Amino acid sequence: MIRLENVEKIYRVGQTDVPALRGISLEIRRGEFFGLLGPSGSGKSTLMNLIGCLDRPTRGRYWLDGANVEDLDDDALSEYRLRHLGFVFQSFNLIPQLTVCENIELPMYYRGVPPAESRARAEFLAELVGLGERLRHRPAELSGGQCQRVAIARALANDPPVILADEPTGNLDTRTGLQIMELLGALNREGRTVILVTHEPDIAAFARRRLWLRDGLIEREETDAP
Amino acid sequence: MIRLENVEKIYRVGQTDVPALRGISLEIRRGEFFGLLGPSGSGKSTLMNLIGCLDRPTRGRYWLDGANVEDLDDDALSEYRLRHLGFVFQSFNLIPQLTVCENIELPMYYRGVPPAESRARAEFLAELVGLGERLRHRPAELSGGQCQRVAIARALANDPPVILADEPTGNLDTRTGLQIMELLGALNREGRTVILVTHEPDIAAFARRRLWLRDGLIEREETDAP
Ligand SMILES: Nc1ncnc2c1ncn2[C@@H]1O[C@H](COP(=O)(O)OP(=O)(O)OP(=O)(O)O)[C@@H](O)[C@H]1O
Ligand SMILES: Nc1ncnc2c1ncn2[C@@H]1O[C@H](COP(=O)(O)OP(=O)(O)OP(=O)(O)O)[C@@H](O)[C@H]1O
Ligand SMILES: [Mg+2]
Numbered sequence: 001m002i003r004l005e006n007v008e009k010i011y012r013v014g015q016t017d018v019p020a021l022r023g024i025s026l027e028i029r030r031g032e033f034f035g036l037l038g039p040s041g042s043g044k045s046t047l048m049n050l051i052g053c054l055d056r057p058t059r060g061r062y063w064l065d066g067a068n069v070e071d072l073d074d075d076a077l078s079e080y081r082l083r084h085l086g087f088v089f090q091s092f093n094l095i096p097q098l099t100v101c102e103n104i105e106l107p108m109y110y111r112g113v114p115p116a117e118s119r120a121r122a123e124f125l126a127e128l129v130g131l132g133e134r135l136r137h138r139p140a141e142l143s144g145g146q147c148q149r150v151a152i153a154r155a156l157a158n159d160p161p162v163i164l165a166d167e168p169t170g171n172l173d174t175r176t177g178l179q180i181m182e183l184l185g186a187l188n189r190e191g192r193t194v195i196l197v198t199h200e201p202d203i204a205a206f207a208r209r210r211l212w213l214r215d216g217l218i219e220r221e222e223t224d225a226p
Numbered sequence: 227m228i229r230l231e232n233v234e235k236i237y238r239v240g241q242t243d244v245p246a247l248r249g250i251s252l253e254i255r256r257g258e259f260f261g262l263l264g265p266s267g268s269g270k271s272t273l274m275n276l277i278g279c280l281d282r283p284t285r286g287r288y289w290l291d292g293a294n295v296e297d298l299d300d301d302a303l304s305e306y307r308l309r310h311l312g313f314v315f316q317s318f319n320l321i322p323q324l325t326v327c328e329n330i331e332l333p334m335y336y337r338g339v340p341p342a343e344s345r346a347r348a349e350f351l352a353e354l355v356g357l358g359e360r361l362r363h364r365p366a367e368l369s370g371g372q373c374q375r376v377a378i379a380r381a382l383a384n385d386p387p388v389i390l391a392d393e394p395t396g397n398l399d400t401r402t403g404l405q406i407m408e409l410l411g412a413l414n415r416e417g418r419t420v421i422l423v424t425h426e427p428d429i430a431a432f433a434r435r436r437l438w439l440r441d442g443l444i445e446r447e448e449t450d451a452p
């Protein structure tokens with residue numbers, strides 16, 4: 001379903017090359033719960049951005065549901081992302097001028113979902129992450145963990161078959177974090193693919209297959225018995 | 227050294243009052259390592275902002291080193307903050323247009339430290355948090371955990387006697403997080419007061435005294451034997 005072959009990502013900073021990913025090959029099957037771990041700066045978010053079609057590899061090949069992603073132009077990639085992927089960003093990336101409700105509705109708005117329907121679903125998702133009382137707040141009027149939960153709700157707006165979550169519990173207390181993981185676990189059991197970056201072992205334990213990065217390369221892998 | 231008496235903070239959102247802190251009384255002595263825990267939305271960052279003189283209480287009194295903070299005007303408060311407090315923000319608050327080095331130098335610049343000296347200290351602090359190779363990067367060219375480490379280095383720039391850290395390891399892998407905590411522990415042993423928000427028990431364990439908030443009130447407190 002998701003297949004990377006010798007993928008590299010080199011960033012250019014001034015006169016220097018920063019090789020964030022130095023040759024990644026992996027395969028993630030439909031319906032997997034996949035965990036990505038590794039030290040700060042090891043390339044996890046970079047890899048997530050490539051898998052999530054938010055960026056393109058410098059070298060290497062990437063297949064998504066059999067389609068070779070390099071052959072898609074930016075519009076096609078954008079459309080693909082909207083339909084297939086829900087992304088929880090490490091730094092949330094909420095729109096400051098929009099309310100909680102409007103932030104969650106945004107992916108639905110882009111897909112042309114009628115306002116009454118997108119509003120109802122946004123309210124449902126806000127309730128699901130414990131923010132039913134914060135619908136009219138703007139991001140600046142929220143706690144860090146509340147912002148993170150809006151980002152999670154937004155990622156689920158179009159009910160995507162693939163959910164990418166980059167440190168979704170980093171700003172959450174243990175109990176709220178586990179509630180979010182239970183939610184992701186339930187979505188996974190219903191057949192959705194979940195790809196999760198985390199540095200917390202208790203959170204990583206929800207992923208049946210786990211990959212460690214170090215300095216832009218795969219260091220090791222673990223798979224639980226079914 | 228830090229004393230709060232019946233402190234309340236009420237935010238106004240549209241027509242609604244949000245009582246983020248509903249009556250907090252506490253005392254933090256010079257040189258303590260103090261931990262603040264509690265669920266997402268319970269008021270931790272709000273309390274940190276009050277202690278850190280970034281905001282004022284709606285009601286209640288606040289003494290800092292014997293000075294009644296309500297009697298200080300905004301300029302005096304700003305000056306006090308610059309000299310006495312180093313703040314690691316939950317969402318980092320780095321300046322996007324400045325490099326890592328310039329971000330760390332900023333508090334020194336405001337204090338009139340000569341450029342050669344502030345540059346040398348910024349490079350030293352960047353090394354200390356493992357970012358010696360990232361001095362010329364801008365925040366958009368950093369990983370989440372690297373941004374967090376820049377925020378930590380910046381908080382230490384003026385060598386403040388009081389360090390306030392709001393979730394300083396939320397974006398760090400376990401090993402890097404523990405390195406940062408060792409650093410804070412060493413600074414504390416040298417006599418600095420450290421006030422830390424965290425939701426991770428292993429991180430909270432570095433604080434000898436710990437307070438739990440729930441819905442804007444103190445729920446319980448723990449102190450380790452000396
Ligand atoms: N600027 C603001 N305007 C309105 N309400 C706010 C504002 N900042 C915080 N709040 C509200 O006050 C409450 C406490 O927020 P605070 O940021 O202190 O929580 P927290 O304990 O730090 O949470 P987290 O662990 O998620 O970071 C939350 O319910 C939040 O919605
Ligand atoms: N836009 C960019 N431009 C230049 N360098 C970048 C950029 N984004 C990331 N990097 C660099 O690439 C490396 C990998 O970054 P990445 O964000 O993927 O790490 P990460 O594993 O997600 O780290 P963390 O756990 O701290 O979030 C880092 O060394 C970082 O400095
Ligand atoms: Mg990252």
Ligand SMILES: [Mg+2]
Binds near residue numbers: 144
């Ligand atoms: Mg907070």
